[in-house]
Structure formats: structure tokens, C-alpha cells
Amino acid sequence: MKAILERGSFPNKNVEIYISGSKSESNRILILQAQFPNISIENLSESDDTKVLQDGLKISSGTVDVHHAGTAMRFLTAYFAAKKGAEIILTGSQRMQERPIGILVNALKSLGADIEYLKNEGFPPLKIKGKALHKNKVKIKANVSSQYISALMLVAPMFPKGLSIYLEGKTTSIPYIEMTLSLLKNIGIRGGFNKNEITVPSMKNIEKKMLVVESDWSSASYFYSLVALSENSEITLGSFYEESLQGDSALVQIYDSLGVITVFNTSEGTISLSKKNMELPDSLLLDLSNTPDLAQTIAVTCFGLGISCKLSGLHTLKIKETDRLLALKNELEKLGATIQVDTNSLNLEKTPKINFNKTIKTYQDHRMAMAFAPLSLKTNLTISDAEVVSKSYPNFWKDIQKVGITCVLDNSSK
Numbered sequence: 001m002k003a004i005l006e007r008g009s010f011p012n013k014n015v016e017i018y019i020s021g022s023k024s025e026s027n028r029i030l031i032l033q034a035q036f037p038n039i040s041i042e043n044l045s046e047s048d049d050t051k052v053l054q055d056g057l058k059i060s061s062g063t064v065d066v067h068h069a070g071t072a073m074r075f076l077t078a079y080f081a082a083k084k085g086a087e088i089i090l091t092g093s094q095r096m097q098e099r100p101i102g103i104l105v106n107a108l109k110s111l112g113a114d115i116e117y118l119k120n121e122g123f124p125p126l127k128i129k130g131k132a133l134h135k136n137k138v139k140i141k142a143n144v145s146s147q148y149i150s151a152l153m154l155v156a157p158m159f160p161k162g163l164s165i166y167l168e169g170k171t172t173s174i175p176y177i178e179m180t181l182s183l184l185k186n187i188g189i190r191g192g193f194n195k196n197e198i199t200v201p202s203m204k205n206i207e208k209k210m211l212v213v214e215s216d217w218s219s220a221s222y223f224y225s226l227v228a229l230s231e232n233s234e235i236t237l238g239s240f241y242e243e244s245l246q247g248d249s250a251l252v253q254i255y256d257s258l259g260v261i262t263v264f265n266t267s268e269g270t271i272s273l274s275k276k277n278m279e280l281p282d283s284l285l286l287d288l289s290n291t292p293d294l295a296q297t298i299a300v301t302c303f304g305l306g307i308s309c310k311l312s313g314l315h316t317l318k319i320k321e322t323d324r325l326l327a328l329k330n331e332l333e334k335l336g337a338t339i340q341v342d343t344n345s346l347n348l349e350k351t352p353k354i355n356f357n358k359t360i361k362t363y364q365d366h367r368m369a370m371a372f373a374p375l376s377l378k379t380n381l382t383i384s385d386a387e388v389v390s391k392s393y394p395n396f397w398k399d400i401q402k403v404g405i406t407c408v409l410d411n412s413s414k
């Protein structure tokens with residue numbers, strides 16, 4: 001499916017968009033709920049990544065295919081490895097089979113887990129025979145993906161003596177580890193995170209608990225970009241709060257410097273975004289190692305605003321849904337950008353003019369489709385494989401139409 005976006009303004013004032021629950025929070029809570037069935041959940045994510053995890057948790061023998069869902073792959077690996085009696089083949093899309101998992105598998109094996117690689121050493125698919133794991137200390141490399149660490153933390157309550165996790169190297173994507181710790185705390189499991197050591201105690205039962213998932217800040221980023229690129233628009237998004245477990249709520253500060261004001265309407269649980277009258281900076285300089293999922297949105301906003309940016313802390317981007325640095329470079333160049341990328345950073349030069357009528361490839365990456373869509377305020381644009389958005393935000397195109405962007409979904413071709 002193609003999304004054909006016609007250049008135009010952003011006319012619908014006072015639109016309210018309701019985004020579903022954070023996929024990161026949802027996928028953590030589902031793993032916890034599988035251990036503690038007296039957890040109930042409100043505002044669960046509607047994303048494909050959450051659905052595949054939810055389906056995977058329904059079985060304890062057979063094959064689970066998580067498609068493109070990184071968190072589902074990593075969290076279920078740890079969950080099934082520690083679940084006595086489970087016999088699972090855990091697989092995913094072609095891309096998932098290229099996303100490394102050896103660091104987590106090695107850590108689990110050092111704890112006694114029985115996991116085999118079915119194709120390539122270090123990558124899915126995996127054959128997992130679950131058993132009770134009794135050791136209580138593990139070392140793990142922390143500079144590749146925080147998901148390996150969250151995976152261990154989420155199953156640690158099942159260990160008879162809990163788990164101490166020793167982090168090696170510079171820890172990446174730290175807010176996601178803190179989110180895991182906070183959710184454990186919300187259900188009464190008080191762990192600790194002190195520089196290079198994380199501890200999670202053992203827990204057999206918890207008190208009945210209802211967890212309300214805050215909506216997804218990473219999904220909200222595309223509306224920040226729209227407002228930043230608009231002349232003068234306003235939009236309300238729900239449900240979001242000033243106190244968030246999601247590191248991507250850093251959007252509020254980041255987009256403040258790009259001319260977007262956020263007002264928290266605390267009693268309604270919404271945020272209102274509007275444009276402020278200010279002179280834009282010439283260049284934006286940011287380290288995104290805490291918020292890797294915002295990199296594409298921010299790079300495209302800066303491009304659309306005609307300002308330069310230097311983004312660093314991007315070392316995890318090449319092992320996500322696609323090599324995101326390469327994908328950004330290819331597609332922004334098509335639109336006229338001068339951009340350099342290396343393994344860790346991106347340098348976009350100021351681009352005064354945007355090429356018209358280009359087709360943006362998504363590389364099977366939901367965030368490529370969503371990050372480029374706001375550029376329709378500046379140019380006509382076609383996004384190929386537009387259905388990829390369902391990985392995290394199935395209603396994305398409907399919501400884009402709702403704010404008044406002219407978007408035609410063409411199912412007749414790719």
C-alpha cells in the first residue's frame with residue numbers, strides 16, 4: 001500500500017488524537033502478567049508488536065513467530081528459558097533473523113538455560129527448552145541493546161534468589177531499563193539500579209494490581225514534527241502526563257527548541273501542542289543515546305525546517321528494523337539533503353530547498369514511514385509500503401487524515 005500525501009497546510013484546528021498505550025510499557029506488563037495473573041491492564045498498546053507478544057504468551061510448546069517485534073523476541077527468549085516445561089521455537093521475520101540476540105542468549109546460558117540456535121549462531125530462530133534457573137548472578141554487555149537487560153529483569157522475580165545483573169561497557173538506552181525497574185516497583189517488586197549493577201528480588205505472589213498504560217510518546221513524536229513544520233497549528237494528544245515512565249517524553253524539551261510548546265492538561269490527561277513565535281536555531285546538537293526511537297523524527301523535522309543537525313549516540317540504529325542511519329541518508333538525499341552518517345552519528349547540513357514529488361522507501365521500518373509523513377507540509381510525497389506503521393501505530397494514517405492532511409491510501413500497488 002502507498003500513502004500519497006498532498007502538500008498542504010494543517011487546517012483542522014483543535015483536533016484531539018487519542019494514541020493507544022506505549023508498546024514498551026505494554027510488552028513489559030504482559031510478561032509480568034504472565035507471572036502474576038492478578039495484574040490487570042488498561043490502555044494496552046494496539047500495536048502488532050504487542051499482539052504478537054500476547055499471542056506468544058498463550059502457548060508453552062510449539063512455534064512463536066514475533067515478526068518484526070524486537071521487544072517480543074528478547075522478552076520471550078528470557079521468559080520461555082526460565083519457564084519450566086516450555087518447549088518453544090522462537091522465530092521472526094527475515095530482518096529479525098539478522099538482529100543479534102547472542103548477548104542475551106549467552107547471559108541466559110550462563111544462568112543454566114537450554115537454548116539452541118536453529119540457523120545462524122547469535123541470531124534467531126531459537127529452540128528453547130524452559131527450566132527453572134537457580135543461579136542469581138549474571139554479567140551482560142550493556143552497550144548493544146537495553147532490551148537484553150530488561151528481558152532478564154522481567155523474569156528475575158521467577159528466580160528463587162532473584163537476580164543481580166552486572167553491566168559491562170557503557171549502558172545504552174538507559175530510560176528503558178528505568179522503565180522496567182519502575183514497572184516492577186509498581187507491582188511491589190523493589191529492585192535497584194546503581195551504575196553497573198541491577199538487582200531484582202525473587203517474588204512468588206503480588207497483590208492485585210491494575211496498571212494503566214500511558215499512551216505512546218514515540219508515536220506522539222510525529223505530531224510534534226507536524227506542529228514544528230506547520231505555520232501555526234494546534235493539536236491535542238491523549239493520554240499523556242508530565243510524570244512519564246517513557247524516556248521519549250524528552251520530546252517536550254527537544255521540540256521546545258524547535259518551536260513547539262507543550263501544555264499538560266493534567267485533569268484531562270492530554271497535552272496540547274502549539275507553535276511558538278521564535279527564531280529557530282541554526283543547528284540542533286543532540287545526543288540521542290537515551291531516546292534512539294526519536295532519531296528519525298528529529299532528523300526529518302530539522303530537514304523540513306531547513307536547519308542543520310548533528311545527532312550522536314546513534315550506535316543502536318543499525319540493528320533496529322533496518323539500518324536506520326543508512327535508510328535516513330538514502331531517503332533524505334533523495335529529497336535534496338546533504339547528510340553524512342557513520343556508525344554512531346548523523347550530520348545533516350542546512351537544506352534550503354526540498355525536492356518535489358519523491359517516493360520514500362520505508363525499508364520495512366514503521367518509523368521511516370511515520371517520520372517522513374510530516375514533510376507533506378512542505379512537499380508532495382509518496383510513502384511506499386505504508387502498512388508498516390502497524391508495527392507500533394496501526395491508526396497512524398487515519399490520525400494523519402484526522403488532523404487534516406490530504407492522504408490517499410492506494411492499495412493497488414506497493
Ligand SMILES: O=C(O)C1=C[C@@H](OP(=O)(O)O)[C@@H](O)[C@H](O)C1
Pocket residue numbers: 023024025071144145146147150172173176292293316
Ligand atoms: O525496551 C524497549 O521497549 C525498547 C528499547 C529500545 O531498544 P534498544 O535498547 O535496543 O536501543 C528502543 O529502541 C525500542 O524501540 C524499545
Ligand SMILES: C=C(OP(=O)(O)O)C(=O)O
Pocket residue numbers: 068069070071072293320321367392
Ligand atoms: C526499535 C524499535 O522496536 P523493536 O526494537 O522492539 O523492534 C522501534 O519501535 O523503533
